[in-house]
Amino acid sequence: MTSPTARDHAGPAQDRPPEERPRSPRGLATVSRFGDRMMATLATGSGLLVTAAIGLIALFLLIQAIPALTKNTENFFTYTGTWVVSGPDLKFGIPAQFYATVVVSVIALLIAMPVALGIALFVTEYAPPRLARPITYLVDLLAAVPSIVYGLWGILVLGPALVGVNRWLVDDLGWLPFFQPPQNAANMSTGGTLLTAGIVLAVMILPVITAVTREVFAKTPPAQREAALALGATRWEVVRTAVLPFGFSGYLSGSMLGLGRALGETMALLLIISTVGPIDFNLMESGQTFATVIANNAAEFDSPAKTGAYISAGLVLFILTFIVNAAARSVITRRGT
DSSP: OOOHHHHHTSSOGGGSOGGGSOOOTHHHHHHHHHHHHHHHHHHHHHHHHHHHHHHHHHHHHHHHHHHHHHHBOSOTTTOOSOOBOSSSSBBOOOHHHHHHHHHHHHHHHHHHHHHHHHHHHIIIIISOHHHHHHHHHHHHHGGGSOHHHHHHHIIIIIHHHTHHHHHHHHHHHTTSGGGOOOSSTHHHHHTOSHHHHHHHHHHHHHHHHHHHHHHHHHTSOHHHHHHHHHTTOOHHHHIIIIIHHHHHHHHHHHHHHHHHHHHHOOHHHHHHOOSOOOSSOOTTSOOOOHHHHHHHHGGGOOSHHHHHHHHHHHHHHHHHHHHHHHHHHHHHHHHHO
């Protein structure tokens, strides 16, 4: 009886019985190569589709904004007066909208980032599973609340509740530029202030930052945790030396996602702050963001010039979002290296 090794060297494959001939992997290899090509094509097409969509949006904004910008008789980047978007001589500028957008977004980040970090650390490092799961569900459910509900809550519940706080801030901390008496006294009585808008935005972006940060912290390599524990580190020292350094880039990435939500928020802010305010860093004033000024005047888009004037504000918001994301990506890349 011939051994398998002897049969393998006995002669050409075509001279062997069918059951002893080596099977060609050609069919399997063909399927694998086809699957690889299909997957590469789909991935490339998806990336190109997103890039093309963004490019088309930018092109649309440019086409709509350029005619109005050419008719603008004031400096688009410095004019702070009343917008005139009808007639042959247009006058409009974005400093007030830029200021309000940045202020409410910064307030939201200053409040949401530390709270989200604390929630993520508590859920992943300190809380038992029975407590961590319901907290996670509750925080994630905040993302499902419509923005108009947040706006109603802000102007009908939070705003009136902050009236006493606003008066205390003005009376006791009025020497600071952030808490001066507002030009419109109704801002403090109704709570329709930049401070209220920032707090509402903080609640809205909290689940986004928390979810990303929580997932990143949970993926900290166990070897790093065990190494710190082996050296006698306490739980907080493990968090400080292993968890936070590993998850910082994810935490920053989640914060930038939240900032993108804050920059473009419309309905909630439209219900809280919808009147033009001064540029004086006073959080007791009202204001109009890029998104709210467009939504507040959308019903009056009856001419290309008027439409283009407000779309130019949307173009600036579009560019601002890109700059923020690019800066965040740069920081994350440097941190990763």
